Amino acid sequence: MAKRSRETDSERIPYQPKGSPPSRGNQGPLVLAGVAILLVLGGFSLAEVKGLRKELGEKVALLENKIADLQRKVEAAPKAQAPQRGPDPNRVYTVKTDGAPTKGNPAAPVTIAEFSDFQ
Amino acid sequence: MWKNLPLAFHQNARPAAMAALAANEQGKFWEFHDKLFTSTQKLAKEDFLRYAQELGLDMTRFQAAIAAEKYKGQVDGDAAEAAAMGVTGTPSFFVNGKFLSGAKPFEEFAKVINAELQRLNIPIPAGAPKS
Numbered sequence: 001m002a003k004r005s006r007e008t009d010s011e012r013i014p015y016q017p018k019g020s021p022p023s024r025g026n027q028g029p030l031v032l033a034g035v036a037i038l039l040v041l042g043g044f045s046l047a048e049v050k051g052l053r054k055e056l057g058e059k060v061a062l063l064e065n066k067i068a069d070l071q072r073k074v075e076a077a078p079k080a081q082a083p084q085r086g087p088d089p090n091r092v093y094t095v096k097t098d099g100a101p102t103k104g105n106p107a108a109p110v111t112i113a114e115f116s117d118f119q
Numbered sequence: 120m121w122k123n124l125p126l127a128f129h130q131n132a133r134p135a136a137m138a139a140l141a142a143n144e145q146g147k148f149w150e151f152h153d154k155l156f157t158s159t160q161k162l163a164k165e166d167f168l169r170y171a172q173e174l175g176l177d178m179t180r181f182q183a184a185i186a187a188e189k190y191k192g193q194v195d196g197d198a199a200e201a202a203a204m205g206v207t208g209t210p211s212f213f214v215n216g217k218f219l220s221g222a223k224p225f226e227e228f229a230k231v232i233n234a235e236l237q238r239l240n241i242p243i244p245a246g247a248p249k250s
Contacts, residue, residue: 086205086218086220088218089218093216093217095200095213096196096200099140100121101121101140101148101149101152102121109236111120112120112213112232113120114120114212115197115201115213116121116124116209116211117123117129117132117136117209118125118159119126119129119130119132119135
């Protein structure tokens with residue numbers, strides 16, 4: 001048994017790095033270290049990255065607020081414009097005549113009221 | 120029938136409207152209107168006085184009406200009435216209360232007027248424009 005286990009040990013030890021897939025536990029810190037080195041090489045400190053994230057987060061929040069604002073405005077827009085569309089062409093309006101300068105037969109069947117200005 | 124809608128960006132339109140109503144008081148509205156329309160560049164107070172003089176108006180009365188802004192209420196009332204109906208531009212017409220926007224060609228008016236006469240069972244006068 002001892003012999004066998006030694007055999008298996010001697011077999012396994014050289015094979016382990018080759019045969020078994022790289023485990024995360026072993027490689028994770030390495031990758032992080034690599035990233036950290038890259039970041040340091042790139043002139044970034046961890047604090048800077050955190051600051052940047054915070055800043056971006058704030059900017060995204062601002063943009064989201066602005067979009068929500070615009071959405072509200074777009075939803076409100078048709079209601080606000082409705083009274084500015086002008087008189088309803090299918091409606092019959094009563095235009096007050098008192099004091100208004102007139103021309104022609106006061107008993108004429110058709111009356112034209114003109115809203116206008118000088119200039 | 121003339122209704123006033125002096126547009127806000129027409130600086131002289133409101134005093135001109137008031138002056139025209141002061142002329143109306145003396146039965147010369149349309150004559151004054153024509154003078155204003157033939158010289159839309161000359162709409163200062165002294166121009167109004169000159170037109171009034173040319174039309175032979177009682178100058179004391181005319182000047183008093185202008186000085187007191189006698190027709191301010193009527194002009195603003197017309198403008199408020201227009202706004203309440205949604206009228207925002209000039210000229211705007213109502214033919215028997217039916218809205219007709221802008222300076223439409225004569226034919227457009229003839230069409231609407233004839234339609235009104237027909238609706239009222241009134242024969243369209245001979246020689247009246249048909250379109």
